[in-house]
Amino acid sequence: MTQLSMQTPEGVQDYLPLECHNKTRIERKMAQCFHLSGYEQVDLPTFEYLDVFATGVGSVRAEQMIKFVDSRGHILVLRPDLTVPIARMTSTRMKDQKPPIRLYYVANAFMSRDSSPNEQKEFTQAGVELLGVPGPEGDAEVIALAIEALRSAGLEGFSIDVGQVDFFRGVMEEAGLTGPKADELRGYVDRKNMLAIELFMNENGVSPGLRERIMRLPVLYGGEEVLGAASDLTQNARALSAIDTLREVYEYIAAFGLSKYVTFDLGMLHSSDYYTGLIFRGITDYFGSPILSGGRYDTLTADFGCSREATGFAIGVKRVLIALERQGCMEPLPRIDAVVSAAPEKRGEAYAYANALRVNGSRVAVAWKLDADGLEAYAREVDAQAIYFE
Amino acid sequence: MKTITFALAKGRLADRTADLLESCGIGCGDLRTNSRRLIIDDEKNGCRFLLVKPADVPTYVEYGAADLGVAGKDTIMEANYPLYEMLDLGFGKCKLCVAGFPGVREKQVTSAVKRVATKYPNIARRYYRSLGETIEVIKLSGSVELGPLLNLSDEILDIVESGRTLKENGLVVLREVFEISARVVVNRVSLKTKGERINAVIEAMRAKVEGRS
Numbered sequence: 001m002t003q004l005s006m007q008t009p010e011g012v013q014d015y016l017p018l019e020c021h022n023k024t025r026i027e028r029k030m031a032q033c034f035h036l037s038g039y040e041q042v043d044l045p046t047f048e049y050l051d052v053f054a055t056g057v058g059s060v061r062a063e064q065m066i067k068f069v070d071s072r073g074h075i076l077v078l079r080p081d082l083t084v085p086i087a088r089m090t091s092t093r094m095k096d097q098k099p100p101i102r103l104y105y106v107a108n109a110f111m112s113r114d115s116s117p118n119e120q121k122e123f124t125q126a127g128v129e130l131l132g133v134p135g136p137e138g139d140a141e142v143i144a145l146a147i148e149a150l151r152s153a154g155l156e157g158f159s160i161d162v163g164q165v166d167f168f169r170g171v172m173e174e175a176g177l178t179g180p181k182a183d184e185l186r187g188y189v190d191r192k193n194m195l196a197i198e199l200f201m202n203e204n205g206v207s208p209g210l211r212e213r214i215m216r217l218p219v220l221y222g223g224e225e226v227l228g229a230a231s232d233l234t235q236n237a238r239a240l241s242a243i244d245t246l247r248e249v250y251e252y253i254a255a256f257g258l259s260k261y262v263t264f265d266l267g268m269l270h271s272s273d274y275y276t277g278l279i280f281r282g283i284t285d286y287f288g289s290p291i292l293s294g295g296r297y298d299t300l301t302a303d304f305g306c307s308r309e310a311t312g313f314a315i316g317v318k319r320v321l322i323a324l325e326r327q328g329c330m331e332p333l334p335r336i337d338a339v340v341s342a343a344p345e346k347r348g349e350a351y352a353y354a355n356a357l358r359v360n361g362s363r364v365a366v367a368w369k370l371d372a373d374g375l376e377a378y379a380r381e382v383d384a385q386a387i388y389f390e
Numbered sequence: 391m392k393t394i395t396f397a398l399a400k401g402r403l404a405d406r407t408a409d410l411l412e413s414c415g416i417g418c419g420d421l422r423t424n425s426r427r428l429i430i431d432d433e434k435n436g437c438r439f440l441l442v443k444p445a446d447v448p449t450y451v452e453y454g455a456a457d458l459g460v461a462g463k464d465t466i467m468e469a470n471y472p473l474y475e476m477l478d479l480g481f482g483k484c485k486l487c488v489a490g491f492p493g494v495r496e497k498q499v500t501s502a503v504k505r506v507a508t509k510y511p512n513i514a515r516r517y518y519r520s521l522g523e524t525i526e527v528i529k530l531s532g533s534v535e536l537g538p539l540l541n542l543s544d545e546i547l548d549i550v551e552s553g554r555t556l557k558e559n560g561l562v563v564l565r566e567v568f569e570i571s572a573r574v575v576v577n578r579v580s581l582k583t584k585g586e587r588i589n590a591v592i593e594a595m596r597a598k599v600e601g602r603s
Contacts, residue, residue, distance in 0.1 A: 161582055192474040192581075195573075221582070263582060283579045285392075288454015290579065 011112070011121025021333050023124070023321055026153040027106045030126045030315065033152040034104035037145055039128050042103050044085045050075040052088050064113045066121070078110035083274075083297070083312060086129050091304030099132020099308055106317070120318065127294070127314035131301065134309035136245055139278045139296060140252030146282060146292055146313050147261045153320055154329045158284035158291070159261050161221075163268035164246055165275050165295075167230065170239025171217065175210050185214070190269040192218035221265035224250055230266050245278060274300045280313070286323035291316050336382050337362040341375045342389035350389040391436040392584050394591070397456035399444035399465070403572055406481045407460045414594035436587070448473060448575060457580035458588060463570045464549055468510045473575040477592055480599050482572035486513070488565045489556050490538045490545035501544055507537030508547040517547065517567055535559045 008014060015023060031041065050067060053060065060080040067077050079085055082105050090101060106126045128145060130138050143160055150158055168189065172182045181204065188196040197218070201211045213233045220230050227250070231243045246264065253262050270279050275295040282292030294313025301308045324330065338357060342350035347368065354364045367378055372388045379386035396411075398404040398421070408421045416435050430439045440456055447461035448469035462482055466475060488506075507528040508514045518525045528543050530536075535555055537543035549570055550556060550563060574592060581588055 159582070191472065192476055192576075194476060195478045196475075222585070265582070283582050285579075285583045288452070288577055288579055 009121075013120060013122075018330075018333055019321070022324070022330050023317060025331065026320060026324065027124070027126055027317060029152040029154075030149040030317075031104065031106055033149045034126075034128055034145070037102075037148075039102040039104040042086065042089070042105055043107065044079070044082065044089060044105070046108070047076045047078050048085055048088075050077050053077060053080065053084055060111060064111050066110050066112050080111045081109050081314065082107055082125060082127060083129060083314070084300070086312075087297075087301045087310070088304050090129075090131055090308070091301050091306035095306040100138075101131040101308075102128070103131075104128045124317040125314040126317055127312060129310060129312035131308045131310045133311075134298070136248035136252065136278075138309065138311050139245070139249045140256075142294065142311050142313055143249065143253060143262070143280060144256050144258055146280070146294065146315070147258050149315060150282060150292070150320065154324055154327075155284060155291075155320060156327060157286070158282055158323075159263050160280050160282050160292070161263050161265050161268060161290075162246065162249070162278065162280045163265050163270075164242040164278050165269055166242035166245075166277055167234075167239045167266050168217065168269055170236040170242060171214065171234050173238060174234055174236040175206060175214065177204070177206075186269050189214075189217050189267050192267060194218060218267040220267055221263065223263060224259075226264045226266065242277070249278060270295060278311070282313075282315070284323050286326040287319050289319065291319040291323060334363065336365050336384045338364045338385040338387050339367055339375060339379050339382065340364055340387045340389075341367050341370045341372075346389035350387070353387070353389070392587065393436050393438050394458070394580075394584055394587050395438045395440060395456045397440045397442050397447045397450040397459035397461075399447050399459075399461050400441050401444065403444065403460060403462065403482050404441060406572070407479070410479065410595055410598055411591075413598055414591070416591065416594075445469075451575050451577050454577050454579060456577070457584055458574060458576045458591075460572055460574055462549075463568070463573050464510060464513070466573055466575055467568070468512050470512055472578060474578060474581055475573050475575050477574040477596055477599070479572040479574065479595070482570070484549045484551040484570045485566050486510075486547065486568040486570055487550045487563045488545050488547050488567060489535075489550070489561045489563050490543075491560070492562060492564060494538075494544070498544075504545060505537075505543040506545050506547055507534050507543035509534060510547060513567075514547045535561060 053065065054062070065077040065080050067075055070076055086103060094101065104127065106124065108122055108124050110122050112121050128142060130142050133141065143162070146160055168186065172178070177185060185197065185200055188200060197215060201214065206214065216233055220226050227243055227246055231240055234240060250262065253259055268279065268281065274297045276298045277296035279295030281290040283290055292313055292315045296311040298309045301310055340350050340354045354366060357364045367375060370378060372390065375386045375388050398407055404421060416437055417432055421430055421439055421441070428441055440450060442450055444461060445465050447459040448466050448471050450456040451459040451473055452471040460479065464486055504523060504525045505528055506514050506518065506525045507530050509530060511527045511529050514525065514527050528537065534546045534548045537546050538561060539559060545564065547567065553563065556563065574595065576588060
């Protein structure tokens with residue numbers, strides 16, 4: 001017999017002390033990293049009107065959002081990400097603030113999806129949004145920040161895989177493919193589905209020269225040399241300028257000494273269609289899905305009436321935590337340093353003493369009912385020092 | 391050298407895949423002899439093989455428990471995970487078809503919602519949705535042909551190889567939906583973190599499959 005009163009729903013979890021300690025620890029480190037880079041923390045509502053996520057180009061399909069109805073009949077959703085709400089907030093409440101605007105958050109988001117079993121329905125994201133810094137300068141800033149944040153969490157052996165959606169769009173322009181046709185092909189390229197691409201081109205009568213080039217798209221990944229190979233593929237101005245952006249970003253990253261963390265994949269197109277330029281994903285040997293996702297979304301804030309160039313990323317905190325455990329980087333719970341008790345008339349003195357120790361960063365627990373011997377036994381049990389006031 | 395892990399669908403597909411890999415110089419002879427072992431290591435080549443139920447191949451690859459896998463296009467479509475589908479091996483060919491008794495449903499007053507028996511509920515929902523039809527999916531694990539015979543369903547969506555089972559039960563193919571064959575799927579992260587090795591294996595297989603070697 002199953003008692004629902006004893007269980008949590010599928011897709012959510014309890015964080016017990018040891019896991020919670022490590023989660024909080026890496027969240028703080030990443031937050032500190034954002035803070036020290038000049039980003040300000042923001043906190044937004046857990047739920048919003050569905051309409052916020054339904055403006056033109058959305059990040060998440062409506063059926064994946066967890067929805068409910070308020071007493072006036074408005075449809076509300078648990079936020080599926082923070083990027084869109086931050087675009088709403090900065091375009092309304094912060095519309096007069098002079099750019100650049102640098103914001104960060106550590107917050108839970110919610111999504112119900114059947115096709116991505118790795119994902120909890122409630123998940124914590126640590127991320128940043130950089131508004132008002134266009135082009136490679138802004139892109140390089142957030143990519144470097146993503147690298148530093150993952151490093152500060154203690155992750156090793158990861159890389160940031162960088163793509164550029166405008167490159168694909170340019171090649172599509174050149175091929176004369178638009179609308180649903182281009183979307184269909186985009187799905188195949190994103191999944192590196194060679195056979196489907198070939199069939200698509202047969203069905204759509206793509207010319208042999210162009211066909212050869214489109215077939216190369218899914219395999220345009222690797223180091224910096226990919227950029228040269230990519231620019232040989234096209235004469236389209238938009239696509240070439242996309243490659244120039246990537247080169248410029250790479251120059252920044254190389255100058256920062258971070259080039260070993262960066263790879264390229266021009267066939268990576270992301271599912272969110274709010275992205276307008278450079279996009280990226282964080283991957284590691286220790287986890288089977290991307291641990292970080294981000295990119296440039298210059299047109300999203302215009303949907304909320306205040307156009308600003310924007311870029312940012314979100315780190316999946318739980319995924320990083322799993323990768324860290326597989327690396328052997330979990331920390332044990334910090335021990336309790338001392339346990340304090342006292343004879344009834346000495347409680348005031350003992351309480352003040354415990355507080356004085358806490359000021360110096362010691363963890364001090366109390367056990368007022370224990371006598372000296374009892375306290376001694378308890379202290380041995382928790383590996384702490386016993387302090388008794390007689 | 392980083393070990394790469396293959397998930398292979400137990401049965402005919404695994405045998406054909408083992409033949410192909412062996413012809414590419416990746417020894418996995420144990421795959422056929424030690425049929426009770428679930429994990430088989432080929433330390434010389436830095437490869438590891440998992441023998442799993444066909445329908446589970448995409449799951450192992452999606453979670454990264456395997457870096458790549460070989461499975462039928464039907465199981466890949468049913469799982470619908472964001473995997474890289476990188477090579478058509480050209481064997482395990484069959485067709486995903488809609489079959490049934492033509493004309494029967496139209497005579498039934500109470501069959502306003504078409505009932506479809508299938509092993510592939512996700513593919514069925516997507517396919518009929520693309521036709522703008524509302525259906526009731528009846529999930530079966532095998533002998534799907536019984537659906538129309540017992541008036542459990544109006545149609546079936548299933549893979550058809552020779553068509554003999556259909557014929558012997560008096561059913562006909564109503565529509566061919568998709569060409570099925572064995573595909574190589576790759577975990578999105580593994581392709582980047584173990585790219586060189588995975589690409590070498592895939593290119594070797596591609597050369598054999600396309601008869602260029």
